[in-house]
Amino acid sequence: MFLPATRRGFALVELLVVVVIIAILAVILLPRLLGGRDAAGKTITAPAQQAQGVACRSNLQQIRQAISMETMADETAKPADLAALRLPSEMLACPVSHQAYQFDPQAGAVRCPTHPDY
Numbered sequence: 001m002f003l004p005a006t007r008r009g010f011a012l013v014e015l016l017v018v019v020v021i022i023a024i025l026a027v028i029l030l031p032r033l034l035g036g037r038d039a040a041g042k043t044i045t046a047p048a049q050q051a052q053g054v055a056c057r058s059n060l061q062q063i064r065q066a067i068s069m070e071t072m073a074d075e076t077a078k079p080a081d082l083a084a085l086r087l088p089s090e091m092l093a094c095p096v097s098h099q100a101y102q103f104d105p106q107a108g109a110v111r112c113p114t115h116p117d118y
Helices: 012-034 047-073
Strands: 102-104 109-111
16 A cells, blocks of 8 residues: 655755745845845935935925024024024934035025035
8 A cells, every 4th residue: 555655844946946036036125125226227225325315305404494594584694604503413414424514604505515416
């Protein structure tokens, strides 16, 4: 009489298929999670970098609003520096590079040294 064969584990082929599938998923997903370049050469920004960029733009917007509010009463009186706005110190530096924002007192303009297009 024939006894049914019992399986005690996975065959080597099954394990290799699982490893290949995991490797393919890693190749596809890791650049999107960690940043880098895709197959077309386009730069992919990591989610953490995108969040820091949003924080940088938000800081700049709030600083520009504070400058605008300071100059509402007197158009000629622009703040001499960003410290005159009495904002929290962590708001006066870029969260990406931790460099202080650049301020032009004559124009009343502020910009980020890391992201000049913000």
